[in-house]
Amino acid sequence: MQPKKILLFIVGVLIALFAMTFFSRYHTTASGMVREGIVFGNNAMLRYPTPDILGMLFKNTEKENKRLDELIKKTEGSIVDEKTKTLTENDSLVKDSLHKLESNTEGKIYYPGNKIDYLKQLKAKLHQSSCQIVHYGDSQIEGDRITGYVRNRLQLAYEGGGPGFFPIKVVYNQNSIDINTTGNWVRYAFFDRKQRRTVKHDMYGLFATYSRFTPYSKDTASMPVSKASFTLKPSKKSYARLQNYTIFGLHYGNAHSKISIRVYEGSNLLRKDTLISDGKYHNYKISFATTPKELRVELEGRVSADFYGITLDAARGVRMDNVAMRGEAGRIFTRMNYENYRQMSVDRQPDFFIFQYGGNTIPYMKTDQQLKEYVEGLIYNMNWVKRANPKAMFMLLGPGDMTTSRNGKRLTYPFLPKLNELMKEEALKNGIAYFSMYEAMGGENAMITWVKEGMAASDYVHFSPKGTKLISEVFYQCLHNDLAAVE
Template identity: 80%
Template sequence: MHPKKILLFLVSVLVALFGMTLFSSYHTTASGMVREGILFANNTMLRYPTPDILGMLFKAQEKENNKLDKLIKDNKEHIVDEKTEYLAENDSIVNDTLQKLETNVEGKIYYPGNRIDYIRRLKAKLCQTSCQIVHYGDSQIEGDRITGYVRNRLQLAYAGGGPGFFPIKVVYNQNSINIVASANWSRYAFFDRKQRRKVGHDKYGLFATYSRFTPYAKDTASMPITKASFVLKPSKKSYARLQHYTQFGLHYGNAHSHISIKVYEDGNILKTDTLIADGKYHNYKLNFTTTPNEIKVELEGRVSPDFYGITLDASSGVRVDNVAMRGEAGRIFTRMNYENYHQMSADRRPDIFIFQFGGNTIPYMKTDLQLKDYVEGLIFNMKWVKRANPNAMFMLLGPGDMTTSRNGQRMTYPFLPKLNDLMKEECLKNDVAFFSMYEAMGGENAMITWVKEGMAAADYVHFSPKGTKLISEVFYQCLHNDLAAVD
């Protein structure tokens, strides 16, 4: 064949192949992955690059434009040190580099209305004899992640102790307390939609979860007497402040039959009692002069109440409850029983609520309208919580950077920057402070550097233990600097 014809054939094929790129565009799959291709009428897609693939080919590598990159590298050796894996009371990952962090440039907390007035009110809450904080969030805070670090820093600054809330039936790693429960406990979570439909009621309390030691049954009269127990010990893996508490609370409700309770302190019987069986919310409280080495609770009855959880606190100072909701986006509250939620709020008396949601919705966002509906729904749920806690202040922690794969290249989810901006805008309209974790990490494609530096997991979504400490410290330093700047 003549060389010119061969050349013409090759050029024609290349032109045809390039022409197909004009029909290719970006599509989000049901699993949240962003794919390039040609979508046909029957919803099948031919994977094919878009025209901007040419620009990508000329990039030697993804730009590492993370403004915290130097910060991470400067602190890498210090953070990796196993001696700081669980910090003692006088330890911190803060060093000269972190102290020089320009927190008003990156990772800024945005305040509604009169900024100074809002910070003063926030500081007044923290300086009270007792300040109760509830931290709601998704899997990013599971196992007291982020919450535990921030709690420790706040308790060091404003006094306080104890881990706050935790469930009886623990379903994820828990370093804040050592709890061993008998095998017959089961967990029920309002944010577990399948499980919620089976329960038949919406009374899940302030912590949106509860544990039971007997299953649900229609014929309760024929149920046998059942015993259950749990044992609590301070966790040597936790921060020193969390290991000191003198106030015990066992939160329960939906009790309609006789339930006996025995409490042991360090192996000695402390109290024998009966729980109130009127169906309403109650908190069974005990005070100790010093932190017990061990608290054991034995329960006995035919039908288990719903036990919303345990709280362990110091008698004064800052208390922070970690309420992790795996897979949740922060819009379940309005579907819970308001009276039950309000009763528990009146007992726990939260002063500050921290919401940390948004990451679970990002992979499924396809339109601006979906984004708008989500943020409005989240704010509406925060207002519902506010109605039950009218004196509380609110803060929203937006999601950090998350990346998806586009033809083998990592990139920030397309709607994440828009979500960050919309959250900020709506928070400032509704008397809610906003911390942009996305900006604190460095913005678009920052997660790539965090993963490379060992600060985030290979899923390009969750922080590693070292990254958790770093982002928690950045948040705390932002808050600390703002509080220190006002009288």
């Protein structure tokens, strides 16, 4: 065979292969991954690169690498370690590190209306005798991640102590408190759609979850008396401030029959009581002079109440509740019972809400209209919460960078940058501040470098423990420096 014919054959094959890329499109799989290929019928797909592969071959990631390097250098020495035990050491660490990040240089916080007015109002709330913050989010904050770090930072700066809210039935790793339970506790979460269908009411309260020690039954009169308990100890794994609390709260509702309660500090019986059984929301409170080394609560009754959770707080300063909702996108609030939610809000008196959502929707976004509907729904839910808490301030934390596989390479999900901009725009229109975690990480394709540097998990979505501290420190310092700039 002549060399020219061989060459023509090879060139022809290459041209044909390249031409096939124009028939390839991006498709979202059932698992949320973006795949490129040529679809045949309803289910069959031939995995094949799109024309975008030419641009990817020459894409330069040097900028993203430098971005993370600079971020690490600027926060070096600022990260507060859980093993730091004394307030003096931590205060010194905070003061020495404040100059390392200029306000809004990494991951800008955008403010609605008059920035100075917003910051003055927030600063006044943080300086109150007590300032209650509620941090709602998806799995990025599960186990008190991000919240725990920011809470510690704020409590060091404005006083405060304790881990705030946590459920009785813990279903994920919890480092902020040591809790052990006995009895048949089951957690019910409003953001668990399958579980929600089995419950005949929508009263899940401020924390969108509750725990019970007896199952639901139509024939409650024949149910045997059940006993259950939980024991609380300060966690040695948590920050020192979180290990100091003097106010215990047991939040419950939907109690329609007698439930006895005994509270022990060690072996000493502190209280013997009966919970209120009028079906409404109540907070069973106990105050202490100093943090109890061990609290044990014993409950007994035929039918359990809905126990919305426990709160442990200091008498003064910042309190911050971590409310993690795995798999949620922040649009469940309007479907909950408003009066029940409002009653808990009146008792807890939140001053500042932080919403952190968006990541769970990104893999499924295919059109600009879907983005618009999602963001409008999220803001609508935030305004619903605002209606129940008219004096509270609000901030939205957008999702960080997330990558998917396209043409054999990892790239930022196509609609993530658009979502970031739309969330920012709609938040500011509605009087809500916005922190761009996407920008803080370095923008497009930054997650690739975060994973390489051990700052994020191999799923290219969640932060590693090191990365969690880094992004938390960036957020805190941006907020802190902005607050420090106003009188």
